Structures are given as C-alpha cells and as structure tokens.
Amino acid sequence: MSRPPVPFDVSEAARGGIPERILRGVRSSEEAYEILRRPVTRRSVLKGAGAAALAGPVLWTRPGRASEPPRGIHLAYGDDPGTSMSVSWFTGGPVAGAALEIGDTPAFGTTIPAASTTYSPPPSIPQPISRQHHATATGLEPGTRYHYRVRHDGAVSPAFTFETAPGAIVPFRFTSFGDHGTDPGTATSRVSWGTAFSPRAVRAVTALDPAFHVHNGDLSYSCGGPQLAWDVWFEQIQSRAAVMPWMVALGNHEMELGFGPRGYDPFRSRFRLPANGIDSGPLRTSTFYAFQYSNVLVMMLDGNEAASEYGYHFNRGYLAGAQDAWIEQTLQAARTSPTIDWVVVSFHNCMFCTDVVHGSDGGCRTRWQSLFDAYRVDVVLNGHNHCYERTHPIRGHGHTTLMPGEPVEPATMGVTYVCAGGGGQLAAPRSVSTYPASLLHNEAGEREIEHALWRASRIEGYTVAVVDVDPGAPGGTTTLTLTAREFMTDLMAPVDRVVLTRPAKAVAAVRGR
Numbered sequence: 001m002s003r004p005p006v007p008f009d010v011s012e013a014a015r016g017g018i019p020e021r022i023l024r025g026v027r028s029s030e031e032a033y034e035i036l037r038r039p040v041t042r043r044s045v046l047k048g049a050g051a052a053a054l055a056g057p058v059l060w061t062r063p064g065r066a067s068e069p070p071r072g073i074h075l076a077y078g079d080d081p082g083t084s085m086s087v088s089w090f091t092g093g094p095v096a097g098a099a100l101e102i103g104d105t106p107a108f109g110t111t112i113p114a115a116s117t118t119y120s121p122p123p124s125i126p127q128p129i130s131r132q133h134h135a136t137a138t139g140l141e142p143g144t145r146y147h148y149r150v151r152h153d154g155a156v157s158p159a160f161t162f163e164t165a166p167g168a169i170v171p172f173r174f175t176s177f178g179d180h181g182t183d184p185g186t187a188t189s190r191v192s193w194g195t196a197f198s199p200r201a202v203r204a205v206t207a208l209d210p211a212f213h214v215h216n217g218d219l220s221y222s223c224g225g226p227q228l229a230w231d232v233w234f235e236q237i238q239s240r241a242a243v244m245p246w247m248v249a250l251g252n253h254e255m256e257l258g259f260g261p262r263g264y265d266p267f268r269s270r271f272r273l274p275a276n277g278i279d280s281g282p283l284r285t286s287t288f289y290a291f292q293y294s295n296v297l298v299m300m301l302d303g304n305e306a307a308s309e310y311g312y313h314f315n316r317g318y319l320a321g322a323q324d325a326w327i328e329q330t331l332q333a334a335r336t337s338p339t340i341d342w343v344v345v346s347f348h349n350c351m352f353c354t355d356v357v358h359g360s361d362g363g364c365r366t367r368w369q370s371l372f373d374a375y376r377v378d379v380v381l382n383g384h385n386h387c388y389e390r391t392h393p394i395r396g397h398g399h400t401t402l403m404p405g406e407p408v409e410p411a412t413m414g415v416t417y418v419c420a421g422g423g424g425q426l427a428a429p430r431s432v433s434t435y436p437a438s439l440l441h442n443e444a445g446e447r448e449i450e451h452a453l454w455r456a457s458r459i460e461g462y463t464v465a466v467v468d469v470d471p472g473a474p475g476g477t478t479t480l481t482l483t484a485r486e487f488m489t490d491l492m493a494p495v496d497r498v499v500l501t502r503p504a505k506a507v508a509a510v511r512g513r
C-alpha cells in the first residue's frame with residue numbers, strides 16, 4: 001500500500017534569506033553560506049533579502065544620534081536569578097557612556113557601565129545594524145524589587161522596576177509561547193512577519209502577570225534579512241520585557257545565514273543570557289542554559305542542534321555531543337537537588353505534535369527523549385508549529401491515556417509535551433491536523449506517517465501557555481497546573497488545562513533546615 005501524501009509547507013522558509021528551492025541538497029550552514037557569498041547583483045540582493053528587502057534601504061537606515069533614547073529595553077536573569085539581572089537595549093548607532101543605573105530605591109544609587117556590541121551583515125545583504133548595549137547587575141538581594149533606568153551621553157530612559165527571583169520556595173506563575181513576529185500594521189510593516197496578534201501576545205502576558213516568560217523560539221523573524229525586524233520586535237516587547245525577564249530559546253528563524261557562525265550572531269549580540277551552558281562566547285550569551293525559580297528548573301535548549309526536519313537541519317550536530325552531555329549533567333544535578341521538584345524544558349522544534357506544517361521531529365526524539373525519560377522531565381515546551389497541542393504523558397514508545405481532568409503523575413507516567421507555538425505568527429491555512437495520522441520527520445530527515453494516539457489536546461488559534469506552580473506543604477504534594485488561554489478575545493478564555501502532581505520535596509527540605 002502506498003503511503004498517503006504528506007502536505008509540505010513552504011509558507012515558512014527555514015532560512016529567510018534563501019528560497020527553499022535553492023537550498024535543496026544543501027547539508028550544512030557552511031554550504032548554505034557559500035550561496036550567500038556568490039557575486040551580488042541588484043536582483044540577487046532583493047531575492048536574498050526576501051520580500052522584506054523591497055521596503056528599500058531607507059527603512060534599514062537609522063543613524064545613531066547622541067539624543068536618541070535607549071530603545072527596546074529587555075531583561076534576562078543573570079547566572080543566578082536571585083542575585084543577578086541583565087538589562088539590554090539598543091540604539092541606532094554608536095553612543096558614548098552607555099550605562100545602567102540601579103538601586104532598591106527610585107534614587108538608583110549604583111551605575112554599571114554597559115558593554116556595547118554589534119555584528120556585521122553578509123555582503124549580499126548590506127545594511128546598517130543597530131548597537132546593542134548590555135549591563136548585568138550582580139550581588140542583588142533575592143526576592144527584592146529594584147528600580148533602574150538606562151542611559152548614554154545625551155539621553156536617558158524612563159525608570160522601570162523588576163523583582164529578583166525569590167530565595168524561598170514559593171507559589172508563582174510563568175507564561176510561555178513561541179513563534180511571535182511583529183505586527184505588519186505598524187509603520188515598519190515591510191520588515192514585519194507576523195500578525196496583529198503579535199503585539200496582542202505581549203499584552204496577554206502583561207494581563208497574566210507572570211514572574212517571567214519562556215519564549216520557545218522564532219522571535220522577531222528577521223530571518224537573515226533586514227535586521228530592523230529585531231529592533232521592531234524589541235520595541236514591541238518592551239512594555240513587559242523591561243519589567244520582567246524574557247527568557248528566550250533559539251528557533252529556526254534565529255539561524256540567520258551569513259550572520260556569523262551558525263547564523264547566530266544576531267541572537268548572541270542582542271541577548272545577554274545566563275552563561276551556564278557550555279557554548280558561552282565572548283558575549284557571554286549561551287545558546288542553551290538553565291535557571292531555577294522556586295522549586296522549578298527551566299532548561300532552554302538549542303533545538304536547531306538536534307532537529308532533523310529537512311530544511312531546518314543545518315545546525316544539526318555542530319556541538320558534537322556537548323549539548324547532550326550538558327543536558328545529562330544538568331538533569332542529573334536537578335534530580336539530586338533537594339530544592340528542585342519540577343524540571344521544565346523549552347526548545348523550538350516539536351518532539352510530538354500532529355500539526356501538518358512541521359509535525360514531530362525525530363532528530364530531537366533520538367537525541368533527547370531517552371534523557372528526558374531517564375531523568376523524569378515533567379514538561380517539554382516547544383513551538384515551531386503555529387498552534388497549541390498537549391500530549392498525554394509519554395515514556396519511550398508508550399503513553400498513558402488520561403481522562404480530561406485526571407492529574408498527570410510524571411514520575412511514573414512520563415513527559416507531557418506541549419506545543420505552545422501560537423504566539424502571534426501566521427497560522428498557515430494548512431496548519432491543521434490529520435489526526436490520528438501524523439507527520440514525523442525521521443532521523444534521516446524524511447517524512448513518515450505515524451499514529452499519534454498520544455495527543456490529548458489541540459487548539460487552533462493564538463494561545464499562551466500559563467504555568468502555575470504550587471510548592472505544596474511538607475508531606476503533601478506540589479502541583480504544576482498548565483492552562484492554555486486564547487488571546488484572540490479580551491476574555492482570554494482557558495481552552496485547555498492539566499494538573500501535574502509530585503511529592504512536595506523542595507518545600508519540605510527548605511522548612512526542615
């Protein structure tokens with residue numbers, strides 16, 4: 001019997017600068033970059049930069065002026081979320097005296113000089129690129145509100161506040177989505193690849209008031225083209241990202257061909273992230289890292305390094321096992337830590353999803369599923385498919401089918417995989433499911449059909465995943481409640497909910513001291 005045809009989506013180019021038809025047969029970033037290095041003609045510049053380049057170079061130009069205010073201000077936890085915070089922002093051009101002013105009163109009190117960075121475009125996509133400024137405050141008090149502003153000679157930002165992670169085991173909330181983009185209705189619409197729901201997603205997060213946001217990758221959709229898209233995105237998220245850490249994972253659209261090794265120069269230059277992964281470079285921005293908040297360890301991985309889906313596989317294996325070794329070491333430490341109950345992992349490519357656009361990635365399964373099983377990972381958050389899906393708990397080739405409302409016991413049942421990819425990016429018309437038949441990109445990158453009876457819930461449309469953690473009481477249970485909320489209406493109605501339970505280990509350990 002012949003296999004049913006699998007629809008192949010071409011609406012989301014993996015490498016924004018180069019059409020898929022040219023990439024056919026290309027097996028690595030280096031080979032693909034060679035395409036970008038070919039002699040440049042006006043025609044190839046336009047083609048290479050994609051449709052967004054048609055906006056014309058005038059949109060790329062943003063000369064730096066001393067009076068230009070700091071823009072796109074955003075936070076990320078430092079190496080220790082309780083005692084450090086990185087503040088980042090950009091200016092159109094170089095400025096002097098970039099610095100963070102910070103203190104536990106509105107008078108600030110401490111000034112920390114910023115490190116300023118930028119990066120170069122490939123010769124085929126010439127354009128000016130903004131300057132990024134980063135300052136990390138260390139030695140802060142856990143669970144404390146700080147006041148800050150950023151400045152350079154001739155300009156200063158408004159004042160903002162943030163709170164460091166608590167030093168105690170406390171109830172808290174975080175939110176998650178991936179696949180964001182920017183609003184094409186803005187003045188800079190020609191570099192925007194998103195929908196009117198992209199800024200609405202930020203407002204949804206604000207309304208939900210989490211402690212931090214986990215972004216599962218595909219951020220600005222600058223896609224190796226005009227880098228102004230990053231500036232627009234940072235301005236779009238500033239209202240929330242300036243007051244709460246916005247913890248990001250790499251998506252396929254952060255592989256920007258020609259922009260440095262692996263296409264990661266823009267990501268590495270624009271974020272200052274915890275440097276406890278092993279791919280930290282001179283910018284101290286790791287492409288994978290972990291942080292603990294209350295009784296939860298959150299691990300942010302580079303899914304591009306494991307994905308086998310054809311056209312999205314160019315960075316596969318470039319760390320030669322180093323990320324896997326770090327994952328195992330980190331999971332091992334987490335499961336022996338007295339203060340960690342929950343382990344949540346975020347990366348971009350779905351391990352289990354029935355959407356026909358990208359489906360499931362067998363490369364990620366081969367690399368990481370046995371590790372997640374062995375160390376009883378609780379929840380995996382992905383994006384890439386522009387929808388929301390949740391699986392029943394999965395272990396190995398089996399899963400435990402639960403009735404709606406029945407709690408998940410991950411320690412015995414397995415991992416709950418969540419695709420939270422409804423962050424505002426276009427849902428392709430073919431972004432549907434053929435359940436129970438499901439698309440799997442196998443280890444070799446070929447498309448296969450599998451039965452996906454592990455699927456528990458699927459929601460079309462724009463959604464944010466909300467995770468509420470209750471540490472419980474000694475002798476009792478801790479709960480992790482995952483709720484998907486649509487943000488297409490002001491109701492932000494819950495459209496899926498599941499409760500996970502574990503023995504309350506962390507709160508007992510801390511109170512027993």
Ligand SMILES: [Fe+2]
Binds near residue numbers: 179180384385
């Ligand atoms: Fe996406």
Ligand SMILES: [Fe+2]
Binds near residue numbers: 251252253348383384
């Ligand atoms: Fe993606």
